[in-house]
Amino acid sequence: MQRNSIGKDHQLTIRMLATGLMLLVAYLALFGLLLISGLNPIFVFVIGIGMVFFQYFMSDKLVLKTTKAKAVTKEEQPKLHEMIERLSKIGGIPKPRTVAIMEMEAPNAFATGRSPKHATVAVTTGLLSKLNDKELEGVIGHELAHIKNRDVMVMTWASLIVVVAGFLMQMLFWMSLFGGFGGHRRQGNGGQAMAMMMVVYIGVIIIYFISQLLISTLSRYRELAADREGAIMTGSPTNLASALKKISGQIAQIPEKDLRQVEHANAFFIIPALQGNAIASLMSSHPPTEIRVARLMEMQQQNWHLLR
Amino acid sequence: MRLFRTLFKKPDSPESNESDILSTVLRITNRDTNGKKDINLSGESTLLLNANDHPFFTDIKSSLKELDKELFMSTMRTPLQGLKSETYNSCWIIFESTNNQKMVDDINAISSHIANLGLGENMTAAVFKGTIGDQSFYCICNYRTSKFYPLVPLGHDMRDNELEMKIGDRIASIGIPLEPHENWYSLSDVPI
Numbered sequence: 001m002q003r004n005s006i007g008k009d010h011q012l013t014i015r016m017l018a019t020g021l022m023l024l025v026a027y028l029a030l031f032g033l034l035l036i037s038g039l040n041p042i043f044v045f046v047i048g049i050g051m052v053f054f055q056y057f058m059s060d061k062l063v064l065k066t067t068k069a070k071a072v073t074k075e076e077q078p079k080l081h082e083m084i085e086r087l088s089k090i091g092g093i094p095k096p097r098t099v100a101i102m103e104m105e106a107p108n109a110f111a112t113g114r115s116p117k118h119a120t121v122a123v124t125t126g127l128l129s130k131l132n133d134k135e136l137e138g139v140i141g142h143e144l145a146h147i148k149n150r151d152v153m154v155m156t157w158a159s160l161i162v163v164v165a166g167f168l169m170q171m172l173f174w175m176s177l178f179g180g181f182g183g184h185r186r187q188g189n190g191g192q193a194m195a196m197m198m199v200v201y202i203g204v205i206i207i208y209f210i211s212q213l214l215i216s217t218l219s220r221y222r223e224l225a226a227d228r229e230g231a232i233m234t235g236s237p238t239n240l241a242s243a244l245k246k247i248s249g250q251i252a253q254i255p256e257k258d259l260r261q262v263e264h265a266n267a268f269f270i271i272p273a274l275q276g277n278a279i280a281s282l283m284s285s286h287p288p289t290e291i292r293v294a295r296l297m298e299m300q301q302q303n304w305h306l307l308r
Numbered sequence: 309m310r311l312f313r314t315l316f317k318k319p320d321s322p323e324s325n326e327s328d329i330l331s332t333v334l335r336i337t338n339r340d341t342n343g344k345k346d347i348n349l350s351g352e353s354t355l356l357l358n359a360n361d362h363p364f365f366t367d368i369k370s371s372l373k374e375l376d377k378e379l380f381m382s383t384m385r386t387p388l389q390g391l392k393s394e395t396y397n398s399c400w401i402i403f404e405s406t407n408n409q410k411m412v413d414d415i416n417a418i419s420s421h422i423a424n425l426g427l428g429e430n431m432t433a434a435v436f437k438g439t440i441g442d443q444s445f446y447c448i449c450n451y452r453t454s455k456f457y458p459l460v461p462l463g464h465d466m467r468d469n470e471l472e473m474k475i476g477d478r479i480a481s482i483g484i485p486l487e488p489h490e491n492w493y494s495l496s497d498v499p500i
Contacts, residue, residue, distance in 0.1 A: 259493035
């Protein structure tokens with residue numbers, strides 16, 4: 001049953017590596033700026049690592065708490081448990097420790113946890129009611145692929161630079177407000193030191209935004225990789241393609257709110273401002289559904305099963 | 309008021325015709341699909357009002373009794389019970405009849421009357437109960453947009469969106485103005 005020799009998408013792998021390299025350059029630039037500024041880079045990175053460690057170890061608990069997902073037993077959800085168990089075996093990973101359900105009409109799912117052993121897969125009631133078994137299998141396959149690819153770990157650690165740059169931005173902002181970047185304390189060259197700190201501040205802001213873009217790009221590539229891996233796990237790229245079309249199509253636009261909650265809010269005339277916006281799509285953590293579906297259909301048309 | 313002029317026929321017009329938006333819902337009645345009359349109106353409907361401190365709402369039962377005397381709304385359900393919504397500050401006026409045309413006429417008449425009281429903004433929607441096969445659904449006319457959309461509640465705040473999409477396609481195909489999907493808001497406590 002186990003399929004470990006999964007065909008690779010070399011182009012995608014190269015793109016991920018290139019993004020990783022650019023992130024490395026951003027890390028070095030940030031380190032350089034820290035040295036110039038006179039701030040202790042070790043101190044700043046230790047704080048950043050501490051924050052990321054907390055996020056890494058607590059992510060599953062935090063996500064479950066914020067989404068109000070409730071763990072369900074095999075007796076409560078036998079079909080879902082059986083499906084996850086079967087696909088985990090095919091994927092060559094242990095069955096996730098927690099299977100959870102969120103009482104939410106919007107069809108959605110997520111996987112979290114620092115390792116396959118500590119993983120959680122959660123689905124919404126909307127997903128269970130809207131998708132047929134094959135489509136649900138496609139989505140579960142995608143989520144298990146995230147676990148197999150250790151995406152929580154990769155993305156959490158990749159985002160360390162954003163955490164550190166964000167922390168620095170705040171620190172420099174408060175320093176500028178209350179201490180004039182400490183210029184008055186620097187003997188002699190107060191003005192020059194202040195100008196230098198301004199350069200560092202602007203540099204950190206630029207690195208922060210570039211890192212955000214790179215992290216989002218990496219996340220989109222990881223999503224495409226999980227689509228591919230999940231499709232191979234389930235044996236049918238069309239299952240996930242059909243689920244994605246259903247989830248993000250017209251059904252997904254149907255609101256959950258009561259008409260009386262929105263009748264005074266001019267909601268009937270609002271067009272989502274960021275839809276189709278180029279910047280919004282650059283910052284998006286998921287690739288556009290059309291691209292995902294097209295890639296899956298391409299996979300289906302090729303003799304993709306020969307890749308196994 | 310302009311909205312209501314476009315929504316409804318004049319109150320004194322003798323018979324409703326399809327020039328008013330609400331009457332287009334009658335096109336649902338006994339619709340054929342492959343020789344089978346599977347989509348229909350069930351003869352129950354309700355008008356949803358957003359209540360405020362206007363005298364019309366403070367004693368709505370008396371207000372409606374007065375209105376009934378004036379307009380002879382034979383399809384309005386009496387005795388007038390269960391009018392107030394528990395969750396929202398809104399109320400429902402319920403209509404029942406085997407004559408769907410008469411029911412629409414009564415909703416049009418009462419809507420015009422309420423609009424003439426200066427309460428046009430307080431009218432939220434008209435809701436018609438229907439059936440498709442063995443499944444019940446609601447056809448909702450949103451008074452703010454003058455368009456219809458389907459609602460298939462499954463209980464516990466769940467909806468059958470897939471069936472709603474199918475019904476939406478059907479009602480649009482027979483010329484009923486369809487609300488865009490993003491405005492298909494739920495109604496949690498429809499009393500019919």
